Amino acid sequence: MAKKNDHKPIDGVTDIILESISDGVFTVNHEWRIMSFNRAAEEITGVPREEAIGRYCWEVFRSNMCEGNCALRRTMQEGRSFVSSSTYIINSQKQRIPISVSTAPLKNEAGEILGGVETFRDNTVVEELRRELSGSFRQGDMVSRSHAMKRILAVLPQIAESDSTVLIEGETGTGKEILAQSVHNLSCRRNKPFVAINCGALPDTLLESELFGYKAGAFTNAAQDKPGYFSLADGGTILLDELGETSPAFQVKLLRVLEEREFLPLGAIKKVKINVRILAATNRNLEEMVNQGDFRRDLYYRINIVRLILPPLRERKEDIPLLIERFIDRMNRLRGKAVSGIEPVALERLMAHDYPGNIRELENIIEHAFILCTQGSIGLHHLPTHLSTPLGSPTSTSQPSSMSQIHLATEREVILATLERNNYNRLATAKELGMHKSTLFRKLKKLQLDLPDIDGRTSGTRNPRVA
CATH class of the missing domain: 3.30.450.20 (PAS domain)
Known part of the structure; x- marks a missing residue:
């Protein structure tokens, strides 16, 4: 040696x-x-x-x-x-x-x-410039090249500086907590605690004690005082995640805290003053819940000072390569690996997926690939089974072969019903279905639909039959 x-x-x-x-x-x-x-x-x-x-x-x-x-x-x-x-x-x-x-x-x-x-x-600087020139936009831990996300990230510094309550809406897995963390990190409270609690995961009594804390003897087994999350976040930011899952009774107590900036711990006789910025997040449409009487209107207007709506991943697929790159970077550091990237065929498959689980699902897919990929690039064979089957090949045993026929039959029924509703006006039908007229014509041919000669625009107008 x-x-x-x-x-x-x-x-x-x-x-x-x-x-x-x-x-x-x-x-x-x-x-x-x-x-x-x-x-x-x-x-x-x-x-x-x-x-x-x-x-x-x-x-x-x-x-x-x-x-x-x-x-x-x-x-x-x-x-x-x-x-x-x-x-x-x-x-x-x-x-x-x-x-x-x-x-x-x-x-x-x-x-x-x-x-x-x-x-x-x-x-590093060259790579960052390359990303900037390619149209990506970065703010804190979030990066995007989609127009919808760019609009959110562009105003994030002003929102962070305002210290106002922010309501973040979006489907599960779209990154609401990461966005809330970015708001905190860009604010003047960045050096103070950031605390997040999932309100939908706890019953009312436990949620109240977790948020507000309790005094010794407040209930059985309460042997000593315990500070709540509001106290732990004093001077910083608290994120109330899944706020739409809370009960009307708890919403009343939360409204009082928002208005008075003080709360009463369980078993206490003296209120506690707080200096906390409150962010709220939900995967439900609170405005619809208010109209249906499922969420308090006064609380909704109290938290809806600034409203940010995160688009689902299926509506910002241009961000998938950026997100994959970030996940690979992070997992390389955590696992001590040197995965170099992803093969084009695997990326193409991931770009074609709809991601009902949004960004969280994509991250899980890359983590799955890391288990199988020890070196080089992530290939199609490293992806989960439902994604690794080549396009056009028979479906796996977990998906019956009749699924495609069921899908076609359902699509046929929807198109026929929409045509009948629009008196067989092809243009109106395409508009209602959210597709171009030429796309509708291709689907009519594919489904071999035999339609009346009239096109629905006037009672006497005739059109060639689409077979």
Whole structure:
């Protein structure tokens, strides 16, 4: 085993040059142990020189290139240089750092190859610029290139500064808590606690004690005082998630807290003042609930000062590649892996999926793929079974082959009913179904619908029959 300092010192001028440049430079011997490591290499990797020298290069860099297509290995085998290979490394903080790499043989005066030398450049700024030019928009932990999300993220700093109550609506799994966390992180309360509680997961009595706390002796087994979430979040932000699931009785108590900015812990005789910003989130339409009498109108208007509606993932599919990239980055850091990305055919399949579970479902799919993918890119065979079956192939045993016939029969009934409702006016039917007229014609041909000659615009107008 080579000693950590078993390398020849370079002369003073070369040393100064290597220490001054912004590119990382290191050399290895034939045993792949690092012999020299400059200042920029320390900064980019986060690994001190004294820890790097003497170690195997793959132990320091943990690059996806180390697992297969190593440019330095090719250089030492073929005795020639390679320029500007793109890859990434995992630094000491487990962050994924995009880099460009150039390699060359390390030779002595006699021309003998002693090892290899690699220079690498941190391309983080370049990657961020590339994302910006590609139309993505980033705010805090949220990134998007969809127009609907861009509008939300663009006004998020102003909303965060206002300290007003915010109502966040969206389907389950759309990222409501992440958006609330972003509001907190952009606000003047960012250095104070952020507390989130799922109101729909607890019955009224337990929810009240969790939020407001209780005094010793307030009920059986209450041996000592316990502060509630409102007290824990004092000076910061509290997120009341799934607020639409609470009872009218609890809504009355919450309204009083919002109006008076104080509450009474269970078993207490003195109210507690609070300085908390309140954010509310729900996967239900509170306005409809108010109209149906299922949610208090006065509470709705009290929390609906600023309303943000997160679109479901099926309406912002242009964000799927960005989200996949973020999930891969995070899981690489957490699992210590070096998955390089996703294959085009797998990405195409994920782009075609409707995601009833929204972003949370996509994250679970990538986590599933990480279990099966040990290196390289995520392929179609790494995806869950319901997504890995090639398009056009027979359905799996868990999905009966008659499902497609059922779908076609249902579609046929819906189109026929809409046509009859519009007196067989094709244009009106297409408009009601939310599709272009040409799309309707293609479906009529596919379903082999035999329609009357009239088109419904006038009593005497005739149209060629669509078969």
